[in-house]
Amino acid sequence: MGQIEWAMWANEQALASGLILITGGIVATAGQFTQWYFGAYSIAAGVFVCLLEYPRGKRAKGSTMERCGQRYMTAVVKLFGPLTRNYYIRAVLHLLLSVPAGFLLATILGTACLAIASGIYLLAAVRGEQWTPIEPASPREGGMAGRAHHQHRPSNPPPRPPAEARKKARATAGGSPRAAPRPTRVPVTDEVV
Amino acid sequence: MGNWVVNHWFSALFLAVWLGLNVFLFVDAFLKYEKADKYFYTREILGPSLACARASALCLNFNSMLILLPVCRNLLSFLRGTCSFCSRTLRKQLDHNLTFHKLVAYMICLHTAIHIIAHLFNFHRYSRTRQATDGSLASILSGLSHGEKEGGSWLNPIQSPDMTVEYVTFTSIAGLTGVIMTIALILMVTSATKFMRRSYFEVFWYTHHLFVFYILGLAIHGIGGIVRGQTEESMNENHPHECAESFQKWDDHDSHCRSPQFEGHPPESWKWILAPVILYIFERILRFYRSQQKVVITKVVMHPSKVLELQMNKRGFSMEVGQYIFVNCPSISLLEWHPFTLTSAPEEDFFSIHVRAAGDWTENLIRAFEQQDSSIPRIEVDGPFGTVSEDVFQYEVAMLVGAGIGVTPFASILKSIWYKFQHGDHDLKTQKIYFYWICRETGAFSWFNDLLTSLEQEMEELGKVGFLNYRLFLTGWDSNIAGHAALNFDKATDIVTGLKQKTSFGRPMWDNEFSTIATSHPKSVVGVFLCGPQTLAKSLRKCCHRYSSLDPRKVQFYFNKENF
Numbered sequence: 001m002g003q004i005e006w007a008m009w010a011n012e013q014a015l016a017s018g019l020i021l022i023t024g025g026i027v028a029t030a031g032q033f034t035q036w037y038f039g040a041y042s043i044a045a046g047v048f049v050c051l052l053e054y055p056r057g058k059r060a061k062g063s064t065m066e067r068c069g070q071r072y073m074t075a076v077v078k079l080f081g082p083l084t085r086n087y088y089i090r091a092v093l094h095l096l097l098s099v100p101a102g103f104l105l106a107t108i109l110g111t112a113c114l115a116i117a118s119g120i121y122l123l124a125a126v127r128g129e130q131w132t133p134i135e136p137a138s139p140r141e142g143g144m145a146g147r148a149h150h151q152h153r154p155s156n157p158p159p160r161p162p163a164e165a166r167k168k169a170r171a172t173a174g175g176s177p178r179a180a181p182r183p184t185r186v187p188v189t190d191e192v193v
Numbered sequence: 194m195g196n197w198v199v200n201h202w203f204s205a206l207f208l209a210v211w212l213g214l215n216v217f218l219f220v221d222a223f224l225k226y227e228k229a230d231k232y233f234y235t236r237e238i239l240g241p242s243l244a245c246a247r248a249s250a251l252c253l254n255f256n257s258m259l260i261l262l263p264v265c266r267n268l269l270s271f272l273r274g275t276c277s278f279c280s281r282t283l284r285k286q287l288d289h290n291l292t293f294h295k296l297v298a299y300m301i302c303l304h305t306a307i308h309i310i311a312h313l314f315n316f317h318r319y320s321r322t323r324q325a326t327d328g329s330l331a332s333i334l335s336g337l338s339h340g341e342k343e344g345g346s347w348l349n350p351i352q353s354p355d356m357t358v359e360y361v362t363f364t365s366i367a368g369l370t371g372v373i374m375t376i377a378l379i380l381m382v383t384s385a386t387k388f389m390r391r392s393y394f395e396v397f398w399y400t401h402h403l404f405v406f407y408i409l410g411l412a413i414h415g416i417g418g419i420v421r422g423q424t425e426e427s428m429n430e431n432h433p434h435e436c437a438e439s440f441q442k443w444d445d446h447d448s449h450c451r452s453p454q455f456e457g458h459p460p461e462s463w464k465w466i467l468a469p470v471i472l473y474i475f476e477r478i479l480r481f482y483r484s485q486q487k488v489v490i491t492k493v494v495m496h497p498s499k500v501l502e503l504q505m506n507k508r509g510f511s512m513e514v515g516q517y518i519f520v521n522c523p524s525i526s527l528l529e530w531h532p533f534t535l536t537s538a539p540e541e542d543f544f545s546i547h548v549r550a551a552g553d554w555t556e557n558l559i560r561a562f563e564q565q566d567s568s569i570p571r572i573e574v575d576g577p578f579g580t581v582s583e584d585v586f587q588y589e590v591a592m593l594v595g596a597g598i599g600v601t602p603f604a605s606i607l608k609s610i611w612y613k614f615q616h617g618d619h620d621l622k623t624q625k626i627y628f629y630w631i632c633r634e635t636g637a638f639s640w641f642n643d644l645l646t647s648l649e650q651e652m653e654e655l656g657k658v659g660f661l662n663y664r665l666f667l668t669g670w671d672s673n674i675a676g677h678a679a680l681n682f683d684k685a686t687d688i689v690t691g692l693k694q695k696t697s698f699g700r701p702m703w704d705n706e707f708s709t710i711a712t713s714h715p716k717s718v719v720g721v722f723l724c725g726p727q728t729l730a731k732s733l734r735k736c737c738h739r740y741s742s743l744d745p746r747k748v749q750f751y752f753n754k755e756n757f
Contacts, residue, residue, distance in 0.1 A: 003553050004393045012383040020379070027310050033317045056388075065388050105358045106313045109372070113379055 010120035021046030021110030028106035087125035094118035233433035246311035263290035346454035374410035418457020427454035515602035518576030538608035588720030596725030628663035
């Protein structure tokens with residue numbers, strides 16, 4: 001269990017809690033249940049939590065799957081700097097947000113789920129995790145895969161045999177111009193897709 | 194579109210039947226609670242949310258019954274084995290067990306949402322009519338025999354006007370189990386998203402065991418009998434159609450209507466889930482029993498690119514080509530079981546797996562075996578379990594595509610072919626095999642170098658050079674490797690692998706491959722087997738559809754994918 005980034009699970013849990021808060025809030029408000037104003041609060045809190053949690057943070061190890069269209073929210077969340085980077089703050093924030101929704105039965109499920117998410121964030125914070133934004137894709141460097149040219153067409157011309165082989169080929173072919181004298185035995189098949 | 198139907202008709206039919214049953218059960222229960230006289234007075238208070246809650250409850254029972262079945266892999270293997278006379282299409286369905294499990298889970302989530310929302314309205318209405326003092330029928334019904342709760346004929350579970358719905362929720366069995374079940378369900382779902390499963394498998398594996406709370410909660414959820422309908426004898430004394438209007442005069446000595454009596458019905462969820470739970474318990478016992486059998490490790494080989502080969506022996510173990518086992522190493526983690534394809538052939542006297550370092554557990558395993566001084570860690574094995582690779586020999590022509598470590602099931606198949614030819618077994622249905630191995634690094638080739646070399650030799654000796662047609666693709670090439678290859682082009686053997694077959698660089702062009710095969714085998718059924726990433730599966734599936742002819746007598750490509 002050594003390499004688990006708890007913040008990733010906390011993020012999924014918090015996003016789900018946000019949706020549950022919104023749903024419970026809508027039910028309470030639309031049904032005009034007693035103390036339905038807690039339902040209205042729940043909708044607002046749910047929307048806020050969803051927006052905050054939508055951009056997934058970058059994993060410390062390995063590549064991270066971005067959520068669809070998350071870079072807009074990433075830009076906003078990034079602005080708050082340490083407030084959103086630090087998971088202790090998020091844990092406390094979620095705990096506080098979940099409390100008022102606990103007064104209404106329709107939203108109490110949201111409270112429980114958000115409180116659990118808050119607990120997992122606390123665990124993540126204790127283990128020193130941080131929220132890092134996923135930057136837009138930059139050209140990868142380093143590693144064998146990085147040097148591979150299978151992402152784009154090779155910029156170098158195809159490799160040629162050493163000078164002696166070239167001279168020999170030129171001699172047998174009766175002196176062809178300098179443009180890449182490929183020996184006929186080497187058909188260049190481009191397998192790169 | 195036509196090709197899709199031909200390849201997937203059974204799945205589509207199966208799903209249509211499942212959805213149809215869901216719809217049928219929902220509508221049936223909904224109408225029952227909306228129309229029956231027995232619930233007339235209940236509806237008076239609750240309205241249509243009663244029927245909604247009951248209908249979704251029935252669907253929840255149905256789906257909870259189904260959800261445990263696809264994950265009983267021993268049962269599925271058994272079905273697969275006994276159904277060897279069944280058509281290929283039926284057995285292929287068993288490979289989609291995980292997909293079905295997920296679909297049923299989504300349906301459970303949907304119905305849970307409907308059920309909870311409906312009950313929120315129910316509780317709200319019960320509470321409101323409890324507090325109402327307007328003398329309406331609803332408020333009179335709410336106040337019925339609230340004094341004697343034990344065995345009484347009450348209708349409204351909220352006993353007094355100051356009791357809040359939250360109190361009732363957390364003090365009734367139904368409410369409490371409902372909350373526990375839902376939280377367990379939510380935690381299971383959030384840790385089971387694709388991202389979580391691929392990145393942090395252990396979190397998914399352990400959290401998913403919360404299903405025990407879900408099942409236990411479901412079994413006792415209905416014990417309280419909160420959903421009340423009128424009793425039979427009460428219907429004789431007070432039929433709603435006759436007496437509902439005159440509710441102010443019930444129990445008056447001159448009226449022939451008495452107060453209605455209500456009863457809850459006994460819980461029925463347990464009836465739905467009992468059989469699957471027993472099957473699943475049996476499945477777990479079987480897994481445990483098989484895991485306790487002693488596994489002897491006969492050989493450990495460390496390959497480059499951090500790949501570990503383990504050759505083992507276990508009493509009573511017998512396998513088919515391309516099956517997989519679950520492996521547990523108690524010294525690394527007591528409870529985790531990880532799946533690995535068997536890379537040995539059934540004809541050998543040991544079984545082997547190749548493990549690549551891909552996460553916590555696998556890296557720890559490799560490290561544990563790398564240490565020379567300490568003793569070899571104990572291994573437990575459960576399986577083998579069958580997958581589509583068993584079907585390879587059912588096809589006249591087979592295309593095997595393995596990406597990276599995904600070549601493992603095909604290693605087993607190729608080895609088996611080697612042995613079959615050794616023993617002179619010539620009545621194989623398979624006439625030709627096209628094998629594609631796509632790899633990123635050159636070190637990876639060394640795993641099966643020996644195998645491919647000896648296969649090359651054997652084919653030559655037997656004069657069956659045309660039987661096995663294999664191509665290796667190196668996708669992680671750079672100009673150094675390419676330059677080296679061009680320089681040595683006229684050498685007889687490949688510089689990367691030492692095999693007679695030259696390594697190609699880059700990815701295969703599938704359109705070319707498929708059209709070549711379609712032209713060379715115009716009347717055959719070609720099985721396409723893939724063990725690799727999803728993107729590759731998409732391209733291959735598309736090609737299968739495109740190059741299968743609509744005429745069932747001409748060339749047909751059937752796509753089969755390994756999934757873990």
